[in-house]
Amino acid sequence: MxxxxxxxxxxxxxxxxxxxxxxxxxxxxKSTILVLCYKYKKLDKRKSFAxxxxxxxxxxxxxxxxxxxxxxxxxxxxxxxxxxIAPRQSILxxxxxxxDLNKIVNELNKIIINIxxxxxxxxxxxxxxxxxxxxxxxxxxxxxxxxxxxxxxxxS
Numbered sequence: 001m002x003x004x005x006x007x008x009x010x011x012x013x014x015x016x017x018x019x020x021x022x023x024x025x026x027x028x029x030k031s032t033i034l035v036l037c038y039k040y041k042k043l044d045k046r047k048s049f050a051x052x053x054x055x056x057x058x059x060x061x062x063x064x065x066x067x068x069x070x071x072x073x074x075x076x077x078x079x080x081x082x083x084x085i086a087p088r089q090s091i092l093x094x095x096x097x098x099x100d101l102n103k104i105v106n107e108l109n110k111i112i113i114n115i116x117x118x119x120x121x122x123x124x125x126x127x128x129x130x131x132x133x134x135x136x137x138x139x140x141x142x143x144x145x146x147x148x149x150x151x152x153x154x155x156s
Contacts, residue, residue: 005032012036019049025056070094070104077108082117089126 012018018036028034034057036043042061043050053059065073071090078085085093097104110129111121 003031006035007032008035008037010037011039013038013041019047022049022052025049025052028056065099065101067094067099070097070099073101074104074108077105078112078121081112083112083115083119083121085121089121089123092123092126093130 009015021036024034036053043053043059045051045054045059050059071087071094074090074093075085075087093104093107097107107130111125114129115121115125
């Protein structure tokens with residue numbers, strides 16, 4: 001038998017009277033780990049409930065990454081798995097996938113499954129395993145506009 005009982009409340013932001021749990025946080029059970037998950041919302045830290053939680057437990061907030069931080073995060077994630085990627089490819093993935101880390105991890109896992117470790121991820125790998133076309137991306141659009149090639153960006 002375990003020393004602790006873990007209770008996870010998902011979508012805690014939808015609980016109408018969550019402040020009523022403040023009395024529990026005043027004297028929590030030592031054998032229980034209670035996790036309240038707020039998704040897409042933040043706990044109002046000005047209220048006494050949040051202050052009680054912070055004083056008696058751990059109040060952890062995970063902020064979304066900004067768009068300009070995503071390519072660096074992709075590099076870090078792949079490095080942890082013994083892969084490397086050129087900066088241009090990580091920017092391409094970030095531009096195409098946005099800042100949803102679940103979506104990015106799913107696409108990177110497709111690449112990781114299909115190529116051996118210690119190999120640098122190439123544009124061909126990105127195109128083959130994620131479906132992101134190297135012919136139709138932001139870099140190629142910039143090149144075509146710079147060269148005043150009107151046919152290439154409008155081609156489908």
